[in-house]
Amino acid sequence: MPWECSIFAPSKGGETAGKDMTMSRFFNITTSDDGTSTIFLYGDIGDYTEVQSGRIAQELMEAERVSRRIHVRINSNGGEVYSGIAIFNALRHSQADIRIYVDGIAASMASVIALCGKPVEMSKYARLMLHSVSGGCYGNKQDLQRCMEEIESLEGSLSEIYAERLGMSKEEVKQTYFDGEDHWLTAKEALDLGFIDDIYDADPVPADSTPAQIYTLFNNRLVEPQKNREDMNLEDVKKRPRFKDCASDADVFRLMDQLEEEAGKVPILTKENTDLKAKVKTYEDKAEAEDLAARKQLLDAAEQDGRIDATTRPIYENLLANDRENGEKALAQLPVKRRVMEDLHLEPNGEESPWNRRMREIKDKRKK
Structure with a gap:
């Protein structure tokens, strides 16, 4: 039932x-x-x-x-x-x-x-x-x-x-x-x-x-x-802007019926508006989180290869947040700075690295 x-x-x-x-x-x-x-x-x-x-x-x-x-x-x-x-x-x-x-x-x-x-x-x-x-x-x-x-x-x-x-x-x-x-x-x-x-x-x-x-x-x-006052009230109604084109009392009543029908839709439209706002908020929150993650990835990469450090990072972080396009361009134009220890241990083309060569020279000198 x-x-x-x-x-x-x-x-x-x-x-x-x-x-x-x-x-x-x-x-x-x-x-x-x-x-x-x-x-x-x-x-x-x-x-x-x-x-x-x-x-x-x-x-x-x-x-x-x-x-x-x-x-x-x-x-x-x-x-x-x-x-x-x-x-x-x-x-x-x-x-x-x-x-x-x-x-x-x-x-x-x-x-x-x-x-x-x-x-x-x-x-x-x-x-x-x-x-x-x-x-x-x-x-x-x-x-x-x-x-x-x-x-x-x-x-x-x-x-x-x-x-x-x-x-x-x-x-x-x-x-x-x-x-x-x-x-x-x-x-x-x-x-x-x-x-x-x-x-x-x-x-x-x-x-x-x-x-x-x-x-x-x-x-x-x-x-x-x-x-x-019924007749007087109806004449007052006809003077309102919404009723200026009504030629007869019947036209006034038809427009009243339309207004009542529109008023009945107000709760439905209010709910739809609330639901849409909630969906937009969810989308905006997701987009903001993705943008934040992308900016962090750019900054981490720049700090890792020496283009920025802990002191300059906040500067570029603000730049990316306020102007993403120009912020990325500014990071891309910064020169990459290799760390000394990385250069010392590098063995290009399979040759002996500068660090190993220097260590070998010191050992040979001691032997002599």
Whole structure:
């Protein structure tokens, strides 16, 4: 039986909240008069839900083109871990000035994404939630074991992210928050524990509101104004350089679909780029080692036949390293210097060597 494993991190408090939410077909992004772009992470995280990693990556690139200040507003029950990690990395490695606001709920994987804010603020009525990674799989016992190992590995990775923010150890985070329970935090509690940097005011919510009610309330606050501004937003989109040749709304939507498709290719292209860099590095290391060995061989030969010695060797070593061609020419032009002992013991054409001849003459003189 084939093995399948679906890793996610849904919150129990808002499993069905916000399903009737209707977002604009275009990017969940606005730009204010002061040049600040805002990206809305409102909804569940996943490839087939409201907050898609490829789409957010494209939104981020679009926002970076028009602004160096980007606000990210979160109201999410969480979702797929891998999609959330992709969004976390895209935001964390952005060169823009990113400030994250938790408007309503940042639960499960959404709480991880919130941590990459520089800084991160939270509405005083909002909630933050942490809990263990959940997953499902089927297969034989080896398949189930692999699923458990994958969940444990993901919890280890998420623990490192939390630990870096909180100043705790990885094991402390796992013992405190990955214990099988849902840990709901108010804004004050999140601030005291170090999850966020500040608390901001917002339109009040009923004091006895549940996390699911808070989630729905903030979604409704976002959706209603967007419905009234839908036509205006589409006209603003047409003014962007990428959409200047769109003659109709249908052309705009077709180009949006193309951009979403391109964004989906980003993770694949990133992996290919990483693999190619690794291959180039391996090739460069091998070439450098071969070049070093060849230079050593040239220097050893030159020192052996007397063209250079231990004092002059570093000079030619640097020359070969900086200018291989001219370095070899310089070594080749140096005169070969035979050692005295080699000349004394040489017997050219089978004749008596100078050393042997001198020794014989001394012996003959003594005899006389």
